[in-house]
Amino acid sequence: MTVVREYDPSRDLAGVEDVERRCEVGPSGKLSLFTDLLGDPISRIRHSPYFLMLVAEIGTEKKEIVGMIRGCIKTVTCGKKLDLNHKSQNDTVKPLYTKLAYVLGLRVSPSHRRQGVGFKLVKMMEAWFMQNGAEYSYIATENENKASVNLFTGKCGYTEFRKPSILVNPVYAHKVNVSRRVTVIKLDPVDAESLYRLRFNTTEFFPRDIDSVLNNKLSLGTFVAVPRGSCYGSGSGSWPGSAKFLEYPLESWAVLSVWNCKDSFRLEVRGASLLRRVVAKTTRVVDKTLPFLKLPSIPSVFKPFGLHFMYGIGGEGPRAAKMVKSLCGYAHNLAKGGGCGVLATEVAGEEPLRRGIPHWKVLSCEEDLWCIKRLGDDYSDGALGDWTKSPPGASVFVDPREF
Known part of the structure; x- marks a missing residue:
């Protein structure tokens, strides 16, 4: 049985580091990118207004961490509207805001993949998002990461949304x-x-x-x-x-x-x-x-x-x-x-x-993939409608806390 619970740094650090190490090492003879979080698994989310890290654990007597996920919530611009404050003034453009959640750092130990661990972690994180008022959830992944794309778009109800470039x-x-x-x-x-x-x-x-x-x-x-x-x-x-x-x-x-x-x-x-x-x-x-x-x-x-x-x-x-x-x-x-x-x-x-922007193509990712999901239907977006169906703009603001 897999139990998903909140990360406890006093007892989970070694298990989380072990999963990170096994997930980051790519096929023999091929280049792979290893991320060292400097001994703090929540370092990439702790600067956000609201954040949480969950771990998936198996076993009864001897427990083993087999997966983890990180998430954070903030308020962002999702569109714009005309604001007519005074008839004598010209129309001014005002931002439309929404409470947005971000999923990152999903890891499942190679020995426990295809057993529903990743799906369970995502669903538990989404439940926390909704409990804290998030209206949308999104993730960033590589187009080539078919397992991640299939999990989010095939099983979790996300849709492809934006395709920015990492330079x-x-x-x-x-x-x-x-x-x-x-x-x-x-x-x-x-x-x-x-x-x-x-x-x-x-x-x-x-x-x-x-x-x-x-x-x-x-x-x-x-x-x-x-x-x-x-x-x-x-x-x-x-x-x-x-x-x-x-x-x-x-x-x-x-x-x-x-x-x-x-x-x-x-x-x-x-x-x-x-x-x-x-x-x-x-x-x-x-x-x-x-x-x-x-x-x-x-x-x-x-x-x-x-x-x-x-x-x-x-x-x-x-x-x-x-x-x-x-x-x-x-x-x-x-x-x-x-x-x-x-x-x-x-x-x-x-x-x-x-x-x-100077960049080397060999180091860059010309097409990163952002997928988004609307969390629940018991609220109104007013002038926005459904953000997941909006066309992309010429620019996007990337929050450095989530890179």
Whole structure:
């Protein structure tokens, strides 16, 4: 008999780590990605407003953990509406919010798969979601992970919803150049919150508690790129604040924030051949010895490495993509100083600014898969209708707490 209960760190840590270790190791001779949660299995969800981790346990006298699942709940933007406050004013667009749950970290021991353990874990997590008022639940998985896709879309009632792209760029041994035509301004958390709420709060999946994200100790800052020499990029003291900036915006500008995933988890690529390891090391040695050549190098991904995550990417104007490229260069140098191996982000498949985001295709995932499910029918979405049936927008806000 399988019993599903809440994770207890005082007695479950060793069993959870054992399942993680058995699940992450791929077929012999093939590359696989191992995730090290730094001794804290709930590190990837503990920064969310509401979170829970469940474990599946079998046995009577000698009990064994054979699976686990993590989940969190928050309020996000799921659409937008026109708000007519006063007849004398123009129509303004306001966000529509919903309480959204996120499933991640589903693991079942290879020796206990196809026995309904995963299904039971999902259903128990969904029951907790509904008890806490969540209206929708979604998961992110790889298209190639047929077992996961079949479980959620075939047995659990989820539907394919969005297909964003995960873009990953290595952190080189040299610093990358940031265009001299651009000035990068770091905003304080209050000003960054103002910018995001005024400009991006109608973007799909935008978290209502963006202030909690920006003030989190893992948030390394929000950065705006403007043309050098402009009224906002002429030097210290020229930034007027986000509200004033958006009232009188420049022709082109861009923004992004950086999140330190390194202090929550580490990654490691396993199964690489000796030849691949030698080639990777050679590129690093050459890059470190001759940094002025600016040669692309492969970081040491064959032992635990950290990453920084870029989120809240946006901007306007004909040069916005170039501004984003400059911000990515700035973020790269920040990641290099932090000892990271890669820099990553996730954007909508149709995001117009993605052409400004440097990335290696071999490290990236061009089509991640998000599946969604409506939890119950005893509520009304008002002007929204059923979010699961809405068409995708050009952009999506990826919460760094859930990457």
